[in-house]
Amino acid sequence: MGDLITMDDLTNEEILQILDDANILLPVARGELYLPLLQGKVLGNLFFENSTRTRMSFETAMKRLGGEVLNLSSIGSSVAKGETLYDTMQMVDGYSDIAVIRHPNQGAAQYSADAVDIPILNAGDGAGNHPTQTMLDLFTIREAHGTLEGLNVMMVGDLRYGRTTHSLSHALMRFGAKLTLVSPKSLKMPTEIVSDLKSHGGDINETIDMASSIDSADVIYMTRIQKERFPDEEEYNKVAGIYKLTAGDLGNAKSGMIVMHPLPRVNELDSSVDSTKHAKYFQQAFNGVPTRMALLCRGLSVNVPRKVK
């Protein structure tokens, strides 16, 4: 099965293999080379919730590999008329060879995978998992540091609702990372995730203070406080704007430290950081293309050649 629902679907060896494949596919992702590995295949891009980068990078990835893309958004489709996810998936199963799904309800990706035979790639389910984001994050980290082993990683912001950090923390733990989780008390990483991480021997420090850990970090992973996940505006206003990383904060940072952000950003990551050597978030956004190419190939059981050109 080529499903990717959570990072638990991949062994460490498979993760590294996919990152190697993505690396090989870089010239294809940049458009320097056309490699139609997925010619004749159709991707169902199912976004029941808004997306810019994930949706576009999957579409680019499929097209650069010679495949076709069907797009579905819930607005104006039968979903808006009350169709069940099960029924929608039966239709998609008939129209495409592989599907990417983003859905506001947690568990929607696993539910879809149970409902149909085609491979399902989870592109975010509620506040649940977002493993393809994790894979591109790991690609970006390995690209910068040459390894995933034993890094000091700081995650900052909304760790409660931010699905990106849930998947990434699990994955990094498996490679022996030391995690510093920085968030306001109301947006702490869910206890079941923290206890999971700790039970796997994770070295975890939870704090509300961002400044004191910057200098020892190899990676600072900023996240947006997500307004749309708050039950009411008052709760949001209490914590919005609590963290803001600026170029001035990075004076004593390690020279190889990278700043990442799944984007979009609001105020938590100042544009003054953009011109520093640490800024990697736009590169990270591009890395979605080669990584998702490699994941599409895995899903469709197509081998990526060891060498291209």
Next chain:
Amino acid sequence: MSEMRRVTAICNGTAIDHIPSGNALQVLKMLRLDVGRSNPISMVMNVPSGKMGRKDVLKIEDRELNQEELDRLALIAPKASVAIIRNYRVAEKRTIELGSELVNIVRCSFSNCITQNSREPLPHKLKIISSEPMEIRCSYCGRHQNVDEMVEFII
């Protein structure tokens, strides 16, 4: 068996012994025997037990529990022993085994889980991660389920 003398022997039905002390009412609820039934039910709570220190016992007359109902029981009384009584004798002994997954017994309690849409047709599935301590997660959304509150979410 002094505690068994607290209630009279039943002619036909089901005796559930070794329920964790204080859980008998929850067991009744989970078995959906707490309302709308006319069969006599006897309950003793907090009686001494060699095995458990204290335990609860239930005797349900004129009702033989089936395997699906026993699965429900496994959630809050996994070590209970069940005897089917026919004509004052133990006709069958049934043990409760907590399987690896609970299918269509309890729904996920998380308000944003995909299974909250009652029109979605796939079965409700909860995965047993460990039995001691009891750790249960939704097979779809992965959320931890609060075992004490699960009785509220019985299907």
